[in-house]
Amino acid sequence: MNIIRGCRLGTGRGGISASKSYQGRDDVLVMAFDAGASAAGVFTQNGFRAPPVDIAEARLAAGGVRALVVNSGNANAATGEEGYKRAQQCCALVGGHLGIDAEAALPFSTGVIGEQLPMRAMRAGIEAAVANLSDAGWLEAAKAIMTTDTVPKLEFRQVLRDDSTLGIAGIAKGAGMIAPDMKAKTATLLAFLVTDARVDQAVLSRRLTTYSETSFNRVTVDGDTSTNDACVLVATGASGVIIDDHAHDFWDALEEVMQTLSGALIGDAEGGTKSVRVVVEGGHTTDESLSVARSVAQSPLVKTAFFAEDPNWGRICMAIGNAGLESFDQSRVSISMGDVPVMAAGVMSEAYDEAAARRVMQSANYDLRISLARGSARAEMLTSDLSHEYVTINADYRT
Amino acid sequence: MNIIRGCRLGTGRGGISASKSYQGRDDVLVMAFDAGASAAGVFTQNGFRAPPVDIAEARLAAGGVRALVVNSGNANAATGEEGYKRAQQCCALVGGHLGIDAEAALPFSTGVIGEQLPMRAMRAGIEAAVANLSDAGWLEAAKAIMTTDTVPKLEFRQVLRDDSTLGIAGIAKGAGMIAPDMKAKTATLLAFLVTDARVDQAVLSRRLTTYSETSFNRVTVDGDTSTNDACVLVATGASGVIIDDHAHDFWDALEEVMQTLSGALIGDAEGGTKSVRVVVEGGHTTDESLSVARSVAQSPLVKTAFFAEDPNWGRICMAIGNAGLESFDQSRVSISMGDVPVMAAGVMSEAYDEAAARRVMQSANYDLRISLARGSARAEMLTSDLSHEYVTINADYRT
Numbered sequence: 001m002n003i004i005r006g007c008r009l010g011t012g013r014g015g016i017s018a019s020k021s022y023q024g025r026d027d028v029l030v031m032a033f034d035a036g037a038s039a040a041g042v043f044t045q046n047g048f049r050a051p052p053v054d055i056a057e058a059r060l061a062a063g064g065v066r067a068l069v070v071n072s073g074n075a076n077a078a079t080g081e082e083g084y085k086r087a088q089q090c091c092a093l094v095g096g097h098l099g100i101d102a103e104a105a106l107p108f109s110t111g112v113i114g115e116q117l118p119m120r121a122m123r124a125g126i127e128a129a130v131a132n133l134s135d136a137g138w139l140e141a142a143k144a145i146m147t148t149d150t151v152p153k154l155e156f157r158q159v160l161r162d163d164s165t166l167g168i169a170g171i172a173k174g175a176g177m178i179a180p181d182m183k184a185k186t187a188t189l190l191a192f193l194v195t196d197a198r199v200d201q202a203v204l205s206r207r208l209t210t211y212s213e214t215s216f217n218r219v220t221v222d223g224d225t226s227t228n229d230a231c232v233l234v235a236t237g238a239s240g241v242i243i244d245d246h247a248h249d250f251w252d253a254l255e256e257v258m259q260t261l262s263g264a265l266i267g268d269a270e271g272g273t274k275s276v277r278v279v280v281e282g283g284h285t286t287d288e289s290l291s292v293a294r295s296v297a298q299s300p301l302v303k304t305a306f307f308a309e310d311p312n313w314g315r316i317c318m319a320i321g322n323a324g325l326e327s328f329d330q331s332r333v334s335i336s337m338g339d340v341p342v343m344a345a346g347v348m349s350e351a352y353d354e355a356a357a358r359r360v361m362q363s364a365n366y367d368l369r370i371s372l373a374r375g376s377a378r379a380e381m382l383t384s385d386l387s388h389e390y391v392t393i394n395a396d397y398r399t
Numbered sequence: 400m401n402i403i404r405g406c407r408l409g410t411g412r413g414g415i416s417a418s419k420s421y422q423g424r425d426d427v428l429v430m431a432f433d434a435g436a437s438a439a440g441v442f443t444q445n446g447f448r449a450p451p452v453d454i455a456e457a458r459l460a461a462g463g464v465r466a467l468v469v470n471s472g473n474a475n476a477a478t479g480e481e482g483y484k485r486a487q488q489c490c491a492l493v494g495g496h497l498g499i500d501a502e503a504a505l506p507f508s509t510g511v512i513g514e515q516l517p518m519r520a521m522r523a524g525i526e527a528a529v530a531n532l533s534d535a536g537w538l539e540a541a542k543a544i545m546t547t548d549t550v551p552k553l554e555f556r557q558v559l560r561d562d563s564t565l566g567i568a569g570i571a572k573g574a575g576m577i578a579p580d581m582k583a584k585t586a587t588l589l590a591f592l593v594t595d596a597r598v599d600q601a602v603l604s605r606r607l608t609t610y611s612e613t614s615f616n617r618v619t620v621d622g623d624t625s626t627n628d629a630c631v632l633v634a635t636g637a638s639g640v641i642i643d644d645h646a647h648d649f650w651d652a653l654e655e656v657m658q659t660l661s662g663a664l665i666g667d668a669e670g671g672t673k674s675v676r677v678v679v680e681g682g683h684t685t686d687e688s689l690s691v692a693r694s695v696a697q698s699p700l701v702k703t704a705f706f707a708e709d710p711n712w713g714r715i716c717m718a719i720g721n722a723g724l725e726s727f728d729q730s731r732v733s734i735s736m737g738d739v740p741v742m743a744a745g746v747m748s749e750a751y752d753e754a755a756a757r758r759v760m761q762s763a764n765y766d767l768r769i770s771l772a773r774g775s776a777r778a779e780m781l782t783s784d785l786s787h788e789y790v791t792i793n794a795d796y797r798t
Contacts (some may be wrong), residue, residue, distance in 0.1 A: 047727035048720030113713020308794035314512020321447030328446035394709035
């Protein structure tokens with residue numbers, strides 16, 4: 001069994017949303033940490049940021065985190081002053097149950113935007129969640145934070161250090177309103193990562209920011225950055241083993257957990273049938289390569305071609321051309337789909353085999369490689385396709 | 400009958416595309432102008448701009464335009480040097496038939512990207528088009544440039560001036576890969592406008608740029624700016640009536656033609672069932688208001704809500720928040736759907752009536768109004784919804 005010492009989890013059903021997809025399942029998660037944990041977080045930069053996100057960020061900065069309280073079914077966003085009050089009430093309820101300061105609890109919400117949090121349901125959900133706190137509740141926790149997700153996302157790694165086994169656990173939820181922006185302190189979804197290592201808060205924060213950029217900030221489902229995105233990393237310290245900035249095996253494991261969860265988000269993207277890694281090489285700068293990768297990964301026309309398994313690579317050219325690169329020279333561009341050369345020197349490759357390209361696109365996972373041949377910077381994005389099911393899910397979401 | 404003196408149009412079938420949607424219809428348009436016409440154009444800024452666009456822009460700048468040659472079924476984009484040669488060959492063919500310099504003919508293409516223009520088909524189409532040149536071929540012309548469009552788009556206006564009746568005619572095509580960007584000299588689609596007024600080239604150019612910003616540059620279907628967008632305005636001068644910068648009734652009529660065609664593009668957007676005008680007021684600057692309007696108008700989540708006729712206004716908040724405004728204050732925002740108040744001071748309006756909002760969204764055309772209350776600048780975008788049919792059209796486009 002996977003256990004992170006110093007961390008207990010409990011879930012409960014409050015009945016927050018009347019939507020079918022929430023029926024009969026838990027919608028509140030409480031995570032409780034032993035005293036002495038350090039924590040770091042990255043949060044959405046959306047201008048309509050939800051009250052709980054503001055509260056969580058401020059409390060993280062103040063330190064002394066002891067609990068997280070998370071609900072699905074309601075985002076508590078666009079809810080104004082009343083939204084702040086209710087998020088604080090949730091924390092106070094958790095604090096009361098656990099015997100900790102209300103300010104030591106951080107609130108997180110995901111679901112429909114614009115409605116006030118139903119406090120009777122929250123109270124019931126929190127009470128139930130606190131009642132079944134245990135150190136083995138990871139799968140139930142991953143389930144309780146789901147919205148349109150079809151599968152729970154959780155990931156564990158163990159790292160040997162000084163004869164001790166350290167654990168890293170993470171849970172995350174997608175599956176729509178998923179797109180990073182590139183500012184510092186930006187995350188793209190709800191993700192909670194916990195380790196029982198003891199880590200200095202500044203190191204924890206720096207590593208979380210770095211790996212957000214190579215994981216959650218590199219995925220997109222629909223280009224719509226949420227009001228509620230948050231990723232929090234807690235180090236309980238309960239193992240007694242100190243991890244510093246040079247513990248490469250530990251940090252590699254953390255990055256792997258974050259990248260695996262990111263991949264799982266795209267694998268479960270709303271209506272998604274494909275996970276396509278768009279790799280852009282040969283840019284002048286990483287930002288430049290990333291802007292091309294992002295333009296391709298977010299284009300509705302490219303994404304419908306992915307869905308159709310149609311090597312309509314002209315749409316890829318269009319999307320590359322829309323990245324707004326200065327002094328762009330299309331005659332240097334090459335493209336390949338999996339191992340099939342598609343474009344060379346700005347025109348169709350002489351070795352292009354449409355049937356072979358189509359076969360690549362029939363896989364559930366493949367790489368689309370673009371070379372700009374104007375520098376040496378590289379960047380990549382992971383994206384899903386745009387399917388009928390995406391439209392169905394988002395046209396029916398509230399019913 | 401609508402006639403623009405000094406302008407003749409002819410269409411022909413070359414059989415450029417094997418795709419079903421082109422079967423049995425003309426795919427080449429030739430427009431011929433009497434000597435002495437002035438002309439102006441705005442063109443896509445996409446980095447993968449097609450060879451014909453480069454050629455048309457250069458020739459327009461050189462002056463002396465006598466003909467346009469337009470084909471659907473193939474965009475002649477991402478075709479490199481060979482693409483330039485073939486576009487020039489098309490112009491030379493038209494020049495030979497009409498007895499004008501090849502350089503006086505401007506090429507335009509729309510259709511699949513990445514394949515060389517089939518010259519045998521182009522030759523046949525051009526020959527047929529030249530053979531039926533007439534001054535009354537506007538409807539056939541509008542049909543010949545269609546790709547995924549379901550209806551031809553044409554518009555006429557007459558303006559009385561000095562006892563003469565001046566004509567303004569315009570044709571345009573959409574219906575996907577439609578999204579403006581905001582640089583000068585940017586257009587978003589294929590549109591050809593002709594008047595028999597005599598207009599100084601500099602005035603013509605300035606007016607076209609101005610009205611592009613209040614018409615074609617304010618529509619979006621999918622946020623994907625094409626490689627081939629072009630809008631050309633020709634003044635044949637054949638009426639003998641001079642129009643200067645102060646002829647407000649004439650310029651108003653031109654702007655109306657361009658706005659009507661823009662509206663028709665959204666009315667015929669790929670898979671579109673709605674035309675929604677997103678009006679943003681109270682920005683510090685027009686650019687700021689426009690960035691909010693664009694973020695809302697391009698959001699897949701907002702557009703699926705339009706399709707579902709679901710007043711899920713939280714998604715509108717999310718999209719507003721993603722426009723990246725500095726020092727944004729969500730507590731100042733108000734939103735209304737048609738005449739139904741939705742949000743006031745950053746939270747749900749006390750007067751909000753969801754059933755009434757849903758009734759507004761059941762119309763084919765309505766306004767979504769957003770006030771930022773931080774300045775006095777206003778901007779608007781016209782957008783379509785994101786439907787199952789959009790996915791179907793773009794998943795099946797080449798088959």
